Amino acid sequence: MQSSFNTNRLIPYFFLAPALIILGVALLYPIGYMIYASFLDWNPSQRIGEADWVGLRNYTFLLHDASFRESFFVTLKFASIVVILEMIIGVGLALLLDRNIRGMSALRTIFILPMMIAPIVVGLMWRYMYHPTVGIFNRTLKDWGFEAIPWLSDSWWSLVSVIIADIWQWTPFIFILSLAALQSLPRSALEASRIDGATGWQQIFYIKLPLMMPVLIVTALLRLIDAFKVLEVILVLTNGGPGLSTEILSLRISRTASEFRELGVAAAMSNYLLILLFVLTVAMFLYNKVVEKHAIKQQAKTEEA
Amino acid sequence: MPQIRFDQVTKSYGNTQVLPPFDLTLHNGEFTVLVGPSGCGKSTTLRMLAGLEVLSGGEIWFDDRPISRVEPKDRDIAMVFQDYALYPHMNIAKNMSFALKLKRTPKKEINQKVEQVATMLGIEHLLSRKPGELSGGQRQRVAMGRALVRDASTFLFDEPLSNLDAKLRNKMRTELAEMRNLLDKNMVYVTHDQVEAMTLGDRIVVMADGLIQQQGTPEELFKTPNNKFVAGFIGSPNMNFLEATLIEEADNLYAKGKGFCLQLSAQHRATLTSRIAQQDADITVGIRPSSFYLDNLPESANTPSEISLYVVVSEYLGAQSVLLTRCEDQNLEIEMESASPVQNNQTLNFSVLPEDIMIFDNDTGNRL
Structure with a gap:
């Protein structure tokens, strides 16, 4: 009796085991490897066993490394600007297009196309468009009699250029999530607000946005996490330049590993990024938890009443 | 209070005509009940009156003012929805005062009014709660309260009791009847329940398949139905x-x-x-x-x-x-x-x- 009871309790874990093993091999092992490597002075020509143990030297070095700090700052700037702009444009578009328009499903597919294109292709495409002489932007500017803009060769403009490309690619993500959130709002509450006298703008600010807020917060956090890891588009567009003006962290990590041949430092940098993203993820998790707890509390109160 | 008049009003969705042209006059200060089975067009009629649906033809008159192109908020109406339609993120006081806030009524006046209505409905202890924390009956009261606070000349009810259990429904029905006597307002009430129609209405409009079958006092409908549908629909048990x-x-x-x-x-x-x-x-x-x-x-x-x-x-x-x-x-x-x-x-x-x-x-x- 006792033993069959135990077997029953163990069965779920048997089923979970394959997934756990794959997770361990594919996720935990590389992370562990990376953490270990971050304590080494390791050149790619060495095997990992031959590398010298340097403890926290890579981490302290990075803290005092001006280029790393610059790169960290660029990443923060890039991520916060793109997320803010994408949220504004994406939510705005969703609010505009939340209506019965003929061919809406076709439109929606077109809107999310940028998201489906491989980032390398996006980078190449934008690089041609930004081209100083034959690119469409400068040609158009010239036709209209304006001066050409040094899209990718000026340190200020190059950051603007990568931000524009990222917004083009990722606004649709926020757009479709916001649209889904909008369309699941209680219709009758919106109708009630019309009868209560709310104008279109008042409906947006008093009813729609507050009700969409949980979805918007999660969407923004997801985008933020993604923006911190962006690599390909910038790699193709500017390769971090000019100077360090667009060298975001993941690009610096890749260069540290391949150009500077300092695997230990690159690993330490990855860990810094990982910690940052971890904090963001935990924040998102906690937010969900708080919301859930609140919902449970409300439920309990309702049942009491 | 205006007299409300539907003049050759019709409603179509695409090529499907759900309401052929009809005339209907709702007399001043009367409690009118639109009753009929699901899909008979009674809710659509009410929603056109509220301004939530656009007319496909005809005109609705408030006295001699055409209102079919007037925004809902400018029609001087208040509405109670079937699913209450409370704002989930606002507490009860804010739910009830939303319309007044939009009208920039002074805070003091808002508080006074909300309190007065809440006391009348017995929900004054719920004002700081959110709709999610209330039971169905309480939410129903809040929805009524929100309509009452606005002090509009015409009240619209879209099956307000259909989400309540039988016992609560009876109780709220009696309260509604009492409220009707207290308030001197136009009231238009949509229901599929003929008992509600008979007990609440001064006048009943029986609808089926988008057509008005008969209108009259409860007694007229019961004693002299125009046709087999009205005879079978009004009265319980059925004829x-x-x-x-x-x-x-x-x-x-x-x-x-x-x-x-x-x-x-x-x-x-x-x-x-x-x-x-x-x-x-x-x-x-x-x-x-x-x-x-x-x-x-x-x-x-x-x-x-x-x-x-x-x-x-x-x-x-x-x-x-x-x-x-x-x-x-x-x-x-x-x-x-x-x-x-x-x-x-x-x-x-x-x-x-x-x-x-x-x-x-x-x-x-x-x-x-």
């Missing part, structure tokens, strides 16, 4: 319908069917005899469940007919019993006073008075 043929014998007109032969009134005879000559004698007989007498026939009773019915199921409700009976292959429901339960599986002889019998045309369903 019994029996297929029959008109025959004339010894200067009297009878409706004869399988297992019964009922004498009709002189009035019926005057209007119906001609049909026999025209070979158009097939009709439907309608008798209310309460019009069958077992042994308590009124003394003034004139030429009652007998009908033998076999009791299949007897539902004893205390002072009353509802009997499901059978006459050959047709079922009839009978409502009768009963001191003690009536036995099943017996045949009883009931009397029916000629003036209690309604005759309907088989093709048009109209009452003859």
Whole structure:
């Protein structure tokens, strides 16, 4: 009796085991490897066993490394600007297009196309468009009699250029999530607000946005996490330049590993990024938890009443 | 308070016309109930009045002001929705005061008004809670409160009680009836429940398939229904319908069917005899469940007919019993006073008075 009871309790874990093993091999092992490597002075020509143990030297070095700090700052700037702009444009578009328009499903597919294109292709495409002489932007500017803009060769403009490309690619993500959130709002509450006298703008600010807020917060956090890891588009567009003006962290990590041949430092940098993203993820998790707890509390109160 | 008038109003969705052009006048200060089965167009009518649906044709008039292009907020209406439509992220006080806040009413006045209405509805202890923390009945009250706070001239109710359980529904219905007496407002109420319609309405508009079947006071609808639909819809239990043929014998007109032969009134005879000559004698007989007498026939009773019915199921409700009976292959429901339960599986002889019998045309369903 006792033993069959135990077997029953163990069965779920048997089923979970394959997934756990794959997770361990594919996720935990590389992370562990990376953490270990971050304590080494390791050149790619060495095997990992031959590398010298340097403890926290890579981490302290990075803290005092001006280029790393610059790169960290660029990443923060890039991520916060793109997320803010994408949220504004994406939510705005969703609010505009939340209506019965003929061919809406076709439109929606077109809107999310940028998201489906491989980032390398996006980078190449934008690089041609930004081209100083034959690119469409400068040609158009010239036709209209304006001066050409040094899209990718000026340190200020190059950051603007990568931000524009990222917004083009990722606004649709926020757009479709916001649209889904909008369309699941209680219709009758919106109708009630019309009868209560709310104008279109008042409906947006008093009813729609507050009700969409949980979805918007999660969407923004997801985008933020993604923006911190962006690599390909910038790699193709500017390769971090000019100077360090667009060298975001993941690009610096890749260069540290391949150009500077300092695997230990690159690993330490990855860990810094990982910690940052971890904090963001935990924040998102906690937010969900708080919301859930609140919902449970409300439920309990309702049942009491 | 304006008089509300629908003038040749019609509604189509795409190519489907759900409401053919109709006229309807809602009199000043009346409680009007739109009643009908699901999909009859009653909610659409109300939503057009509220401004939530666009008219496909015609015009709605508030006195002599056309309002079909006026925004909902400028129509001086308040509405209670079926699912209450409270704002989930606002507490009850904010829910109730939202309209006033948008109108930039001074805070002091808002608080005063909300408190007054909340006290009237007995929800003053809930003001700081959110809708999600309330029970169905409480939410219902808040929805009413939100409408009341606005002090509009016309109140619209879209099946406000249909999400409540039976007991609570009865309670809220009585409260609504009380509120109706307190407030001197136009009220338009949509429901599919004929009991609500009968108990609340000053005037009832019965709708089916997008058409207004009949409008009138509850008594008019009950006693003189225009057609078979209204006769069957109004009244509980439902009216019994029996297929029959008109025959004339010894200067009297009878409706004869399988297992019964009922004498009709002189009035019926005057209007119906001609049909026999025209070979158009097939009709439907309608008798209310309460019009069958077992042994308590009124003394003034004139030429009652007998009908033998076999009791299949007897539902004893205390002072009353509802009997499901059978006459050959047709079922009839009978409502009768009963001191003690009536036995099943017996045949009883009931009397029916000629003036209690309604005759309907088989093709048009109209009452003859």
